[in-house]
Amino acid sequence: MISRLRLLSVLCLLGLLAACSGTPKPPAGDLPKTPQASVDQLLLKAAQSSPKEAAQLRLAAADKSYALGNPLRAAHIIQQVPLDQLGRTEQALASILNAELSLYRQRPQAAWQFLQHPSLEQIGRLPNDLQIRAHMARARALEEDNQLLDATRERVFAAPLLTGQPAEENHEAIWSLVARLNGTQLTTPSEGDLAGWLTLGIAVRDALTVEMQQAGIDRWLSANPQHPAALNLPEPLRKLKELPAEPLRKIALLLPMQGQLANVSRALRDGFMSAYYHAQQTGQNPPEVILFDSTEIVSLDNFYTLAKAQGIQLVVGPLEKNLVKDLGQLPQLPIMTLALNYDDSNESGPAQLFQFGLAAEDEALSAARRAWQDGMRRAVALVPRGEWGDRVLAAFNRGWQQQGGTLLAAKRIDQPVQLAQQIADLFQLRQSEARAQRLKEVLGVEFAAEPARRADVDFIFLAATPLQAQQIRPTLTFQYAGDVPVYATSHLYTGSRDGTQLQDLNGIRFSETPWLLDEHNPLREQVARQWPQASGSLGRLYAMGIDAYLLAPRLSQLKALPETRIHGQTGTLSLTEQQRIERELPWAQIQNGRIRRLPDYVY
Structure with a gap:
């Protein structure tokens, strides 16, 4: 800077x-x-x-x-x-x-x-x-x-x-x-x-x-x-x-309150309703919210018929990916809908459908923009093996190439026992050792030769769980790459400020929701008093519920004025051409076992 x-x-x-x-x-x-x-x-x-x-x-x-x-x-x-x-x-x-x-x-x-x-x-x-x-x-x-x-x-x-x-x-x-x-x-x-x-x-x-x-x-x-x-x-x-001011009076909150997604749904519901009660406490007149359990719905057609009969003006949900996919394939919807997930298609759905979620792809794109702003130009990547890691890597590479950067190599994190070998391959340490051995053979003498890593890597893009990240950082040091900057997604952070847990992550820069970075957020303090888990990794879901409430009355504005930005608890929110909510997250760095928020870049 x-x-x-x-x-x-x-x-x-x-x-x-x-x-x-x-x-x-x-x-x-x-x-x-x-x-x-x-x-x-x-x-x-x-x-x-x-x-x-x-x-x-x-x-x-x-x-x-x-x-x-x-x-x-x-x-x-x-x-x-x-x-x-x-x-x-x-x-x-x-x-x-x-x-x-x-x-x-x-x-x-x-x-x-x-x-x-x-x-x-x-x-x-x-x-x-x-x-x-x-x-x-x-x-x-x-x-x-x-x-x-x-x-x-x-x-x-x-x-x-x-x-x-x-x-x-x-x-x-x-x-x-x-x-x-x-x-x-x-x-x-x-x-x-x-x-x-x-x-x-x-x-x-x-x-x-x-x-x-x-x-x-x-x-x-x-x-x-x-x-x-x-x-x-x-x-x-x-x-x-000039936008028509149409007060939002009744919202349907459509979530699966039973089954595997019940815990996720409860966090989203509690976040959404905490924003509702906060609006009441500050003198606003919030719309009526009616909760529907999506696991009890026979068909989406029946649900929308019922919702329309009850005067619902906006549906927030569903959460299930298959239901969001079904909505995306319809020519139109009878009620404007803010789905709380994304389908796998990059195509636009019906004009009444908006999609919002905690997409890892947003964080990958954010990492590409942040690293470029910091002067980085050549990257290598470490992502988990599997479909999720492939999606995150593809998003990072797309964003990185759009910035003008070069992705030199990528490795899929597999079993921990292979991690050292994978990082050595990423930084071409084995080639360095082989060159040293050939030199010894030519000279016919023994000498100390420390392996040298490739020198053209500016930074590492990392998507990993907390346990994987805690293993990766020391391994980078062991493999002579401890000085290479690491830009990571939020998935390595549990939400805990325990310095012992963070010590092995020292130096890593990572994106995170404002909700988890700002300990002195009055709304967070209020929510955490009732739901202590909102201060941990589940806090991202509470924050998403709050942002769903913030987005609800402004979807028409986001569509009519694409330059609009909403400063939410999960990041700065904007709308893409495909009517997907995209998040730009703030960044932090772990230093001496403590989290320090980095100055914001605004894109």
Whole structure:
């Protein structure tokens, strides 16, 4: 990540404020006039000019190449421009252009280094067009480094400088950033227009239903009539206000309360109802919930006929995979349904069917995104042998290739006795030992040769049970791979904070539900007092029940506004084109037997 980014951004903004207040500062000077010529003509003239004029002409040629949509040529030209031959304003342009080219190459850290050049210490003294470009480059670098609040602040500062289409695009980009901020960022003390944007974000984020969101926007508009967002409400909020507000009054909760899935169903039910009672306690008017036992249902047709006769507006369930598959094959459903599982098809089902579950594939995709953001590029994978491991590996590989990464090798975890051999094969240790043996034979002498693992592996993707993971980490150390970062799914974590159990997992990064990572969540504390098991591995099911309740009144919004994100207890929830709820999970790392939550990336 970019070190000291937030501090430097604040210092630069303070410099901008200083430049805009008190005694006016003299401008840094306009850019020298360059001939109205093509890039080739500018370069030809540069070759015939003095060093100072040549540097100015090449800078103009590089900037023109970039403006004409040829960043590769611009990057080649600007490498030939010595900054010491340029004036201060020209140095600012060169630094901004280098930053823009770095962002084009997806290198935000390099971009930020260019943006720290002394010529950019007082942005407010630069010509207006350079001020705009500097702010936009800063905002993009911050956003790509996941510093979303600082990126928002940068765009808010730039807003008064913009007009026309760029102003409109920046306005929408500000809201896009605000909508992605977490709760802590939204409540960060702020002033001026930024404070207004953040309170608008809170008004929308904290509302549990479309009606409550619409009312929250209206209250905000009344309290902030002159704010830029009030004068020009961002497009997603305009669409949100236009959605029909149809109160949800009656829900059917369809779960198998008998048989093998009964324990799972009870956890889901108790989580769902805890959210219901919490809504009551906070002054809301929750819909009536009627529980149906899916093991007693003769047919889905009969169930929907009965539910419709009782005025049910939404069905939450079923949980059984075969029933979800049956629903997915129907042309349409008489009632909107949020199934609590996924069928095996990647195809869209009836328009009224939504699917939600704790899919391991979500975590595999999250691991691919997280590792890429952390700078990893080459992976190996360890997954359990069998159908589940194959699905997780396929999802990881798909997501990893989409990011641009390379999967070098994968092994299926089999019997523990074979684990050491499998990891040795994964890191090609046996080839290293064979090379050492051949060298001994050629030289005819004995010497100490420590096996060397392959050096092209950036990290290991791991999907494993707690017991498997506890065996894997020490084995990696034994096989000379203990320093290789490990990114794992939540399946290695039992929910226990016992340092003894976690010791063998030291260093592993893993995704997990906010429910299990946040020990001080008031709702979790309340639920755990009644159901202590909600703090352990079963807690994920309680969290899923709570999120099913949160999703229930907002399915239409998710469908109408695909950019909508719901910050739930199982992760940040969004809707795919196939109407499946996808989760983005936070990440943690085990250090010295303790769990430390890692800074969030927002995708």
